[in-house]
Amino acid sequence: RKEVEQDPGPFNVPEGATVAFNCTYSNSASQSFFWYRQDCRKEPKLLMSVYSSGNEDGRFTAQLNRASQYISLLIRDSKLSDSATYLCVVNPPGAGSYQLTFGKGTKLSVIP
Amino acid sequence: DAGVTQSPTHLIKTRGQQVTLRCSPKSGHDTVSWYQQALGQGPQFIFQYYEEEERQRGNFPDRFSGHQFPNYSSELNVNALWLGDSALYLCASSHKTAHYGYTFGSGTRLTVV
Numbered sequence: 001r002k003e004v005e006q007d008p009g010p011f012n013v014p015e016g017a018t019v020a021f022n023c024t025y026s027n028s029a030s031q032s033f034f035w036y037r038q039d040c041r042k043e044p045k046l047l048m049s050v051y052s053s054g055n056e057d058g059r060f061t062a063q064l065n066r067a068s069q070y071i072s073l074l075i076r077d078s079k080l081s082d083s084a085t086y087l088c089v090v091n092p093p094g095a096g097s098y099q100l101t102f103g104k105g106t107k108l109s110v111i112p
Numbered sequence: 113d114a115g116v117t118q119s120p121t122h123l124i125k126t127r128g129q130q131v132t133l134r135c136s137p138k139s140g141h142d143t144v145s146w147y148q149q150a151l152g153q154g155p156q157f158i159f160q161y162y163e164e165e166e167r168q169r170g171n172f173p174d175r176f177s178g179h180q181f182p183n184y185s186s187e188l189n190v191n192a193l194w195l196g197d198s199a200l201y202l203c204a205s206s207h208k209t210a211h212y213g214y215t216f217g218s219g220t221r222l223t224v225v
Contacts, residue, residue, distance in 0.1 A: 004154075043202060043216035044155065087154050098145070098168050100214065102154030 001026045006088050009106035017078050021106050023071040023088030032091035033064055035073045037084045038105065044087055047073075078110045116141075116205050116217035124223045125193050133188040133220045137205030143167075144186040145214065146178060147202040155202055161186050162208060193224045 006023045013019050025033075033050035048055065050062040050071055061074040071088055088103040117136045125131050137144050143162045147155035157170035161180035180186045184205075190197055200221050204214040 043218045045216070046214070098143075098160050099157035099170060100145075100155075101157070102147075104152070104154050 003027065003092070003101045004088055004090050004103040006086075006103035007106045008104075009108070011106060011108045012111055013078055013108070014111050015078055015080060017110075018074065018076050019078055019108060020075075021073045021086050021088070021108075023073075023103055025069050025071065025088075025090045025101075027090070027092055028066075028069055029093035030069075030090045031093055033071050034089040034091075034100070035060075035062055035071075036087040036089050036102070038087055039084045044102075047086070075108075078108075080110050080112065083108055083110045116203055116215050118201075118203050118217035118220050120220060121218070122221045122223075124225060126225055127193055127195060129193050129224075130189065130191045131193060131222060133190075133201050133203075133222070135186045135188070135203030135205075135217060137184050137186070137203075138215045141205035141207050141215070142184050143206045143208055144180060144184065145204045145206070146186070146188045147204065148172075149200040149202060149219070151199070158188070190222075195224050198222060198224045 003026050035047040036044040037047045038044040050064045052064050054063045059076045063072045085105040085107045087105045090101045115138050119134045145160040146158040149155040158172050159169040160167045164180045175191045177189045200219045202219045203217045206214045
């Protein structure tokens with residue numbers, strides 16, 4: 001099983017739609033979780049951290065279910081500018097573990 | 113305030129050659145990590161440098177080596193290039209006390225022919 005697995009995508013949605021991305025991780029002792037956004041041929045940029053209590057930033061909501069080892073990202077009222085690849089990211093456990101483990105990414109295209 | 117800068121932006125090398133990629137971290141950051149992103153894949157951790165030493169390493173062969181300088185800038189060296197080394201190489205910097213606050217550079221796109 002891969003360390004971080006995401007919906008394969010791509011997702012093609014109309015403007016204004018709500019879209020949800022799902023992600024699972026294999027190591028139950030993982031401590032930190034993030035969603036990054038990557039535009040075509042650009043670097044990844046942190047979209048939001050994910051907390052057990054769930055967190056919201058404007059149109060974006062992230063949820064973490066530790067029991068199911070599952071992370072989600074919900075985008076409401078999609079904009080054309082939301083078109084990008086969304087990367088699920090986990091910081092694996094272990095003393096001195098400074099690396100980020102990325103999923104393969106799910107591509108979102110928001111259509112006019 | 114400059115973010116993370118990487119050079120060169122693009123590079124074409126022949127199999128068997130060696131390559132050096134460079135990274136200058138964001139102002140105030142003292143830790144540099146390197147990632148490899150193949151087409152259609154997520155970035156994969158190569159290694160991280162702090163205080164001029166390799167602090168952690170991912171699952172990459174010894175052909176991949178690095179260095180960090182006193183000014184916190186870093187180099188990634190790859191020897192004996194394979195076709196499979198063709199990828200986007202990303203540098204990410206952070207501060208030792210906030211190592212989850214990574215800032216990525218725009219990367220070096222390496223093509224091995």
